[in-house]
Amino acid sequence: MKLIEQFSAYLVIALFLVNLHAIAQTSGKRTNGCLACHTTEIPTKADPSLKKCPRADMVTVHASADTGPDKIVLQKITGSPDLYEPVLFDHMAHAKMSEMSGNCVLCHHYNPPGSVLACSECHMSETSSKSADLSKPGLKGAYHRQCINCHRESGLAATQCKSCHSAKADASTPSRTTQKATAEVSVTRPTRLVFNTSYDDGKVVTFYHNDHTDRFRLACSACHTNERCSGCHKPAGAFAKQAARVVGGHDRCSPCHSVDGNCSRCHDKEPRPGFNHLRRARFDLARYHSTLACARCHGNRSDYKGLSGDCIACHSQWKSGSFDHRVTGFGLDETHGTVDCESCHLEKDFAKKPTCSSCHDDKKYPDASPGIRVRSVRTKRL
Amino acid sequence: MSTLTTPEPLTKKYITPGVIILAILAFNGIAFVLARLFFGIGAVTNLSDQYPWGLWIGVDVAAGVALAAGGFTSAALGHVMHREDYHAIVRPALLTAMLGYTFVALGVMIDIGRWYYIWHPLLMWNGNSALFEVGICVIIYMTVLYIEFLPIVTERFMGRVQLKGILSILNRPLESLLRTLDRTLSKTMFLFIIAGIVLSTLHQSSLGTLMIIAGPKIHPLWQTPVLPLLFLLSAVAVGFPMVIFESLLASRSFGLKPEMHILSKLGTMVAPLLGIYLAFKLGDMVIRETFVYLLEPTTESVMFILEVALGVVLPLRMFLSRAVVRSPLWLFVASMLVILGVLLNRINNFIVAYTPPYATGGYFPSVGEISVTVGFVALLVLVYRFLVKVFPIISVEQRHTSPVTKYSIRGTAK
Amino acid sequence: METRRDFLRTAVVAAATATLGEVALGAASKIPSPDRRGILCDLTACIGCRSCEAACRKEHGLSSVSSLSELGRSNVPERRRPSPDALTVVNEYKHPNGAGSPTFVKVQCMHCDYPACESACIVGAISKKESGPVLWDTDKCIGCRYCMVACPFQIPSFQYDTALKPDIVKCDFCVHRTEKGGVPACVEICPVEALTYGRRSALIEIARKRIENYPDRYRDHVYGEFEAGGTSYLYLAKTDFKELEFPSLKREPMPGTSESIQHGIFAYFVPPISLYSLLGGLMWINKNRQKAEEETTE
Known part of the structure; x- marks a missing residue:
């Protein structure tokens, strides 16, 4: 019994320290007085008298999209x-x-x-000028600021009232309460970006943005973590201007690609062609x-080197006799069906045309x- | 002492070719005044929210007041300093000031949006406002000028009231009224004369205060806290040149001999006055280090140099020369330069130096504004010409040496 | 001797200082009420929708255009200023390098704490109210437009095309609404609450807090806190206010110098009366001297 009590005491202290650390980290440069939160x-344990908001620099929301509501009216x-x-x-x-985007x-x-x-937990339905608290906008202002600022920046035609609202008396506009708005929103993505760097030898x-997204199937968030909305939502053709700009230097690539040592892996004098598995690995995908x-x-x-081109290296059960050529x-x-594979596919090069002359x-x-x-x-793979 | 001349109504005929031209100009101006009254200020002027004040305030009012300064400077010389030898110029100067201020008042009336509320400043006071002070002083001073003019009226009509017909019963009361007025005024005139000088110094300087509140809108070459002093000094300096200018002009127009014995003496007094003005103006520029703006080739710098070089320095040099002071022609030219200098100074202060913070264009007076200003000047000259024919204002050499009339300017002399 | 001269000099300096002090007090003696209201205009929030323009026109019955859709969102690049048709306007200022979002600036009367227009007005038709607004009185105004000359923000507008009884037109802070506890029409309509109406002191606190919390979003300058002695309208922006064509004004109230001069010239009417007596004295002396001369010559 005593052991459990002791243990839980330690646990509480440990948790407290962890929390303290977390708070210290999130609070950044400035330290808030007690009255920022209380x-x-x-404050006592029984009555911590916590303020709900605002809590500057204490933002600790780490929820996944799926845990949030789907649609809100x-x-x-x-x-x-x-x-x-x-x-x-x-x-x-x-x-x-x-x-x-954060x-x-x-x-x-x-x-x-x-x-x-x-x-609505913090923003009241009254405007700030009419409420006791002038410091934060009312709910309507808060909604409008959150929506309009991003939508305006990204060029989504959302500064017209009717982009979001449907008028009560107006039957001509379809009700926004049921209609999906996403249809109008397009994402512009570049295919190739050519960066000019300060590295003299290259x-x-x-x-190749399309390689990364389509071929390597990276999720947008794999690279884009701190974008502005307008980074992706912008009128077509806007990327051409941006291409000359190096964003973030090596940091952008280094999570996946080694940036130490061989510079010529990425840097060159001329723009390069895109990724080609056949040329790089002599294996046609x-x-x-x-x-x-x-x-x-x-x-x-991290390095995708050194795979054998033999089918059997992956398809271990593919042996003459057991391979269904269909x-x-x-x-x-x-x-x-009983002939050795190499009889027709010379030197096990299955990419080449088979030969009958042997x-x-x-x-x-x-x-x-x-x-x-x-x-x-399509039987089973591998 | 020149007891050989005495003021009397002139007998020259009124209509001349010049008078006809002036009349045409006056009618043209009046036409535009009517247009302003019926269709609003916007219909006639180039004034806007950016440039609320233009030619009418800059020239008709500000320059008008300055150029009417001959009235109080000659009054100071003739009455306060009691130099009787100058009395010959006091009456013409008084008439010019009186008419000048009358037309200033008319200019104000057509420029303000609600001309029929012109009396408001008398009842509604704002002691903080420089314009209020100018307004009140101008109203009172104008009254004083009319009072100062009254003795000339009584002198003209005393003993000559001869109304005909049914009105003849008024002859006796009118005569006694004139005599009472004459008696009272002769005893109290000194009060009005001093009041006139005090009021003049007050509003001449306050005209300068007007633009101080516009702060950064006024170009630093002109914007200075000593503006009121500069306005007063320049008004004092332009007083005698204005008297000389008018006197020479009137002598020529009426075919009289120029009174060079007075005008030359007046001319010698101009140089020190101009010098004081120039010293303050340049001193202010040096202290505030605004001369740096002169190096920039802007309209403002050019206008400033023109104003000081042509309007102050050049005539100052001319007035220092004895030859200039003795020659009617050169005296006329030098006086005109001073007048133009002060006129330019007022235009610069009120129009050229004024740059609104959100200007989308410049200001240049419209045909209507120029017509009205020119028309008013023409009208002033016509009224002046009329009044000197009716009243004893301009001194004429006497053929017979009779003693001077009872009062040479009613009240103070003798 | 030396000490006596020193004493005299001190006395003169002391007297001069006292007079000047009195004069300076004349201008600044009218201290505005600490409870006066203001409007905080956060230009980083403004989206340039011009709803405030539309609401203002409707509220003051200024023109037929009363709905936002009629006004449109075509914000004009030239320097629009308030006019008899619009007491407030929103101007667009392009981002300096052209790439970012433009900044929109709402323009209207700043309702200065020490208004130049009030000091200038020849008949006292313009007055600063205890609660903040600077108001114009149609019954007094003579239409001289000196207020327009004096205003450092180029705000008062004049009905040049009205022949009879033209008005000076400017924002009236919607006093008819605020008197009844409401907020000005522009503040009420603003969809993003870029405008906040409240006690000026509280608004300054809020503005300072915002600058502290979002140093990247705001420039450390509350325009109107000190400009021209302080204004009721306060502005926050991301860029330098000079780029948004806000005039750079000193902390001293605009009427300071001119009022000091006015009060100096008219300090209890002492200078004019002294001048009057001086001239009177001179006149008397000169007259007597001449009389004496005449007697001697006779």
């Missing part, structure tokens, strides 16, 4: 004259986007540790492997077929 000078404000229908806010979509705190500023507060670094994630073959290693879209006839003098591949064409049979 309503009294001497903003209907707490009824102005006079009451012109508009409530606004439907796609919280999920914004929460996911926020992963690229997470929840982008909107949920001034949040105490623990649960995420709704706007000023040019070519970055065409057709079968192009859809695979890199890690599927290479594993979660997966290639071509079923072998009985005679050829056995047959007078036959030639597509005229004389060793089997019949079938539709690709």
